[in-house]
Amino acid sequence: MPDVKHFDPEAVLASVEELFWRRGVSTTGVQDIVSATGVNRSSLYATFGGKRELYVAALRRYADRRSGPVFRRLAEDDRGLPAIADFFRALIGVRCSGEYARWGCMVTNAHAGTDNDDPDVRAVLQEHHDRLRAAMFAALERARAAGALRPGVVPGTSADVLALLAYGVNVRSRAGASPEALGDTVTAVLDSLANRPEEIR
Numbered sequence: 748m749p750d751v752k753h754f755d756p757e758a759v760l761a762s763v764e765e766l767f768w769r770r771g772v773s774t775t776g777v778q779d780i781v782s783a784t785g786v787n788r789s790s791l792y793a794t795f796g797g798k799r800e801l802y803v804a805a806l807r808r809y810a811d812r813r814s815g816p817v818f819r820r821l822a823e824d825d826r827g828l829p830a831i832a833d834f835f836r837a838l839i840g841v842r843c844s845g846e847y848a849r850w851g852c853m854v855t856n857a858h859a860g861t862d863n864d865d866p867d868v869r870a871v872l873q874e875h876h877d878r879l880r881a882a883m884f885a886a887l888e889r890a891r892a893a894g895a896l897r898p899g900v901v902p903g904t905s906a907d908v909l910a911l912l913a914y915g916v917n918v919r920s921r922a923g924a925s926p927e928a929l930g931d932t933v934t935a936v937l938d939s940l941a942n943r944p945e946e947i948r
Contacts, residue, residue, distance in 0.1 A: 756794055759784045764805040768853040772802045773861050803867045809853040810875045822882040827890030828937060828947045831883065831909065835933040838913060842920035843929070851921030855914050876910065883909040887940075897942050905940055912936055 762784050766775055777798055781788055795801045817834070824830035841847065854875045862868055887902035887909075896902070916929050938944040 754784075754786050754790070759786055759791075760795070760801075760804055760808055763801055764808050764853070767802055767805050768809065768847075768856070769850050771856060771860060772798075799862075799865065802862065803865070803871065806853060806857055806868060806871050810871055814852075814854065814875060815878065818878045818882040822885040824886060825889060827886055827893055827895050828941055830889075831886050832933075832937055832947045834886075835913070835916065835937075836930070838916055839920070839926050839929045839933070842917060843924075843926040849921055849923065852914075852917035855917035856921070858914065859918070879913060880906050880910045890940075895942050895946070896940055900940050908936065 763780055766780060766783050770779070775798075777788060777791070780786075780791065780798070780801065784791070791801070795804060817837075821830055821834050824833075842851065843849070854872060857863055857868060858872055863872060884902055884906035887896065887900075887905050890896050891900070891902055896905075912933065916933070919929060920926075934948070937947055941947055
């Protein structure tokens with residue numbers, strides 16, 4: 748008779764995601780995962796594989812469930828630069844206050860971690876970056892079509908800059924930067940792109 752799981756794998760993965768997000772993969776051991784989930788090692792290994800496989804699954808879950816919907820909303824928003832401004836306001840808000848304040852972004856943390864040479868981790872990071880950049884590009888293209896970008900602004904290059912700015916917000920918020928300082932930086936960057944900066948504030 749096959750072994751019957753007495754736990755919800757999805758709930759366990761959600762707990763593991765938060766554990767890796769808050770603590771990082773290098774400082775989280777298997778015993779920490781056992782303690783956080785209440786699931787023994789053999790059951791974890793049988794269901795998910797080892798710590799590496801658990802981390803990759805948790806990272807992918809974060810990218811799909813937390814980042815993915817945000818990127819889709821931005822990509823589908825018709826407002827252009829105001830949509831980008833709202834994206835950054837929401838990002839700063841969630842990074843600096845609430846339940847996950849000062850945790851940073853799990854994906855950004857992975858970029859700076861020691862396990863980003865793993866091909867599966869790098870694949871998740873690249874896909875996440877491509878989706879972020881594509882969402883920024885879509886919003887900038889709408890802004891360009893509406894005449895809201897300054898002459899000479901290139902949407903592709905600016906999308907790269909804004910994606911890097913999002914990573915910077917994640918890193919600096921984790922290090923304790925104030926929402927006001929982060930907001931001022933974002934405003935300065937968006938003002939440099941906008942034909943009429945007053946319309947995006």
